[in-house]
Structures are given as structure tokens and as C-alpha cells.
Amino acid sequence: MIFPFRSYKPRPLYIERIKPFIGLDIIKVITGQRRVGKSYLLYQLMDMINITYPGSTIVYLNKELDEFSGITNEKELLEFVYQNKGKTGKTSLFIDEIQDITDFEKALRSLQADGSFDIYCTGSNASMLSGELATYLSGRYVEFKVFSLSYPEFLSFHQKEDSIETFTEYLQKGGLPYLIHLPDEQHIVNEYLRNIYSTILFKDVVTRYGVRNVPFLENLVRFLCDNTGSLVSAKKISDFLKSQRINISTQVVLNYLGYLESAFFLFKANRSDITGKKIFEVGEKYYFEDLGLRNSIIGYKVADIGKILENIVYIHLKIAGFTIYVGKSGDKEVDFICEKNGERIYVQVCYLLSSQETIQREYGSLMEIPDNYPKYLLTMDDVGKTTSYKGIEHFHAKDFCLNLMAK
Numbered sequence: 534m535i536f537p538f539r540s541y542k543p544r545p546l547y548i549e550r551i552k553p554f555i556g557l558d559i560i561k562v563i564t565g566q567r568r569v570g571k572s573y574l575l576y577q578l579m580d581m582i583n584i585t586y587p588g589s590t591i592v593y594l595n596k597e598l599d600e601f602s603g604i605t606n607e608k609e610l611l612e613f614v615y616q617n618k619g620k621t622g623k624t625s626l627f628i629d630e631i632q633d634i635t636d637f638e639k640a641l642r643s644l645q646a647d648g649s650f651d652i653y654c655t656g657s658n659a660s661m662l663s664g665e666l667a668t669y670l671s672g673r674y675v676e677f678k679v680f681s682l683s684y685p686e687f688l689s690f691h692q693k694e695d696s697i698e699t700f701t702e703y704l705q706k707g708g709l710p711y712l713i714h715l716p717d718e719q720h721i722v723n724e725y726l727r728n729i730y731s732t733i734l735f736k737d738v739v740t741r742y743g744v745r746n747v748p749f750l751e752n753l754v755r756f757l758c759d760n761t762g763s764l765v766s767a768k769k770i771s772d773f774l775k776s777q778r779i780n781i782s783t784q785v786v787l788n789y790l791g792y793l794e795s796a797f798f799l800f801k802a803n804r805s806d807i808t809g810k811k812i813f814e815v816g817e818k819y820y821f822e823d824l825g826l827r828n829s830i831i832g833y834k835v836a837d838i839g840k841i842l843e844n845i846v847y848i849h850l851k852i853a854g855f856t857i858y859v860g861k862s863g864d865k866e867v868d869f870i871c872e873k874n875g876e877r878i879y880v881q882v883c884y885l886l887s888s889q890e891t892i893q894r895e896y897g898s899l900m901e902i903p904d905n906y907p908k909y910l911l912t913m914d915d916v917g918k919t920t921s922y923k924g925i926e927h928f929h930a931k932d933f934c935l936n937l938m939a940k
Contacts, residue, residue: 546683555582555585556623560670569710579591631656680708683848684849687703705824706828734750738795766817798822839883842930849933857869909925
């Protein structure tokens with residue numbers, strides 16, 4: 534039995550999603566940005582299997598550890614696995630950061646066809662995993678996306694009580710799990726986050742895709758930090774750069790945006806007509822997987838609280854399993870059209886309802902939607918209990934994040 538002994542904080546949200554597939558002849562692929570806790574989910578799954586099936590064989594391989602550096606390709610992976618597999622019954626196989634093994638998908642297809650393995654793997658590159666797995670293992674794998682800590686998980690991990698102060702701390706620090714091991718000092722937290730950002734940028738983007746213009750890539754990230762939740766397009770970015778005497782083609786901008794998405798550093802939300810009949814090809818919004826990383830790049834500014842709030846609501850909707858679009862109806866927009874299991878909700882996010890004009894604008898966009906799906910307005914106003922106006926429920930954003938994860 535080859536597997537690590539590590540302590541961890543449970544993340545039942547993801548374990549409950551994976552549990553129905555344990556032992557089945559289907560590959561479990563766990564994806565997400567670096568340092569969101571994928572490895573520790575593997576540890577938790579290994580412990581579950583060891584307790585549920587005593588004496589079962591567990592084989593573990595982590596490409597980020599030096600002891601596995603010699604396993605670089607399909608043949609070396611297969612050789613390692615067959616040398617360590619159990620003599621009877623199924624072997625539970627766990628491979629961490631599998632995208633660092635050349636032709637890994639061919640090895641997985643062979644192991645899955647063998648029928649002797651219950652396979653779990655993690656990866657930090659969306660395009661490589663989805664592309665290769667879709668080509669070689671169509672219908673033979675299921676993907677589970679893992680995110681940095683939700684607000685309820687943040688409370689649990691940091692052992693804090695729910696409050697406006699704690700929610701504000703969460704918006705500033707973000708939800709990378711390792712932060713619980715650091716002193717509660719912002720300069721130490723920022724140093725850690727900047728190092729993680731550098732690792733993602735250079736290992737998962739620059740090195741993997743052979744990016745040559747690193748200064749432009751870094752400037753692009755800063756541009757997106759400043760424009761979080763704003764409608765942007767590759768052409769708009771290219772035109773802005775030209776105004777700064779930087780000549781970068783639209784195609785290069787598109788490529789670099791795609792690389793950042795593939796590393797799970799960013800998520801893109803396309804615009805859709807409210808009726809859902811048309812997806813607009815020009816103009817989308819970008820959100821960061823982890824706000825702590827975003828804030829470590831340009832700093833946490835109170836003036837940005839509206840952008841930050843919209844980002845955190847988007848991520849919670851993603852964690853809850855919604856497909857999300859930016860809603861457009863004529864000259865009005867709704868921040869999010871969210872769909873899941875044939876149902877739909879609409880979500881509008883605003884920092885404060887500070888004037889009658891703001892109230893009319895935020896409620897007005899939702900009121901014009903011609904259907905009866907649930908509609909929510911989320912702000913940082915002290916609303917106390919949830920209030921409702923013409924069928925639109927007004928939540929404090931903090932409470933919405935808590936309630937959404939509880940469903």
C-alpha cells in the first residue's frame with residue numbers, strides 16, 4: 534500500500550459529489566487551480582477507501598514530489614502502476630498533477646480497459662485535461678471542479694464566526710486553504726499569495742505555452758484586475774494597448790486570455806440575451822478564481838468593493854454548480870443568468886443602494902425580465918432579514934453566499 538499520511542480539514546461538499554463514483558469503473562478527474570486543495574481531497578478519499586475497504590491496495594503518485602520525477606511518460610507510468618498494483622481485487626490508483634506526464638491519457642485508457650483499477654487523478658490545466666481526455670476517454674471519465682474555499686468553508690477552516698468583519702477579511706485574503714497555517718498578518722499573507730501567483734503564471738502559463746512576451750502577460754493580468762466584472766473584449770484590450778503605443782494583435786490577446794483560463798486562474802462569463810436565445814460573441818466579463826491572488830497583484834482597495842463583491846458572488850454560483858451568463862436585454866443588463874438542472878435564477882450585485890437612482894436601476898433591470906424564475910438583488914446594505922420587493926428578494930451578499938452553499 535503506497536499512500537501518504539497527511540492531516541487535513543475535510544471538504545464534504547466535494548467528497549459528497551465524488552462518493553457515488555467510488556469503486557466504479559470510471560475515471561474520477563479532479564481539476565482546479567494550483568493550491569486550491571486538490572491533493573488533500575485525494576488524501577481524504579484515500580482514507581475513506583482504506584476505512585471502507587480494509588486491506589485494499591492504494592497506489593499514490595504525485596508529480597510535484599521529487600521521488601516521482603522519473604515518471605515522465607506513458608510507459609514509465611504504466612510500469613510504476615503494475616509494479617505496485619494489488620495481487621487480488623481492484624487497486625485504487627491516485628495520480629496527482631497528471632498533466633505533467635506525457636501521453637498520460639493513453640496510460641489512463643489502458644488502465645481503465647484493464648478493469649483492475651479504481652482511478653482518481655488531479656490536474657491544473659483545463660485545455661490539456663479536457664482535450665486529451667475527451668479524445669481518448671470519451672464517456673469513461675467524470676470531472677469534478679474544485680475551487681478555493683467558499684465563505685462557509687473559510688469560516689470552518691479559520692474557525693471564525695460569521696460577521697461583516699469576517700466576510701470583509703474573506704474578500705481581502707481570498708480562500709486558498711494554506712492560509713490557515715500562516716500568521717494573521719497581511720504582509721505575510723500577501724507574500725505567500727504573490728509567490729503562488731508567480732508559480733501559476735510561470736509554470737502553468739509561460740512554461741507550458743512557451744509565452745515569449747511575459748511583460749505583456751503580466752500587464753494583461755493587471756488590466757483584468759482593474760476591470761474585474763467589466764465588459765471587455767480582446768479587441769478592446771488590443772485597442773487600449775495601441776493607445777499606450779503597445780502593438781499587440783487581437784489574436785495574441787485571445788491566446789493569452791485562453792492560457793489564463795486553462796490554468797483556472799480566470800473564468801470567462803459570456804453575454805446572453807435574457808431569453809437565452811442568443812449568446813453574444815463580443816464582450817464578456819472575467820472573474821478571478823481567488824480574490825486573494827487578485828488583491829495581491831494590485832492591492833485591496835475599498836473603491837473596488839463593487840468589483841470584488843461581484844467576483845465573489847460569481848465564484849459561489851460556480852461552486853454551487855450553475856452555468857452562468859451575463860444577462861442583456863435591450864440597453865439593460867443583469868449581472869448573472871444562472872442555470873442548473875433545467876432551472877434558472879437571476880442575480881444582480883451592487884455594493885450599496887445609496888440613492889434612489891441606484892435603487893431604480895438595480896431593481897429595474899430585474900423587474901423587466903418577463904418570466905417568473907427567482908430574482909435576487911445582493912448588496913452590502915444592512916438589510917437584516919431578507920426583504921422582498923415585487924417578487925425580488927434582497928439579500929446581504931454574505932448571507933446569500935452562506936445560504937447558497939447550504940442548499
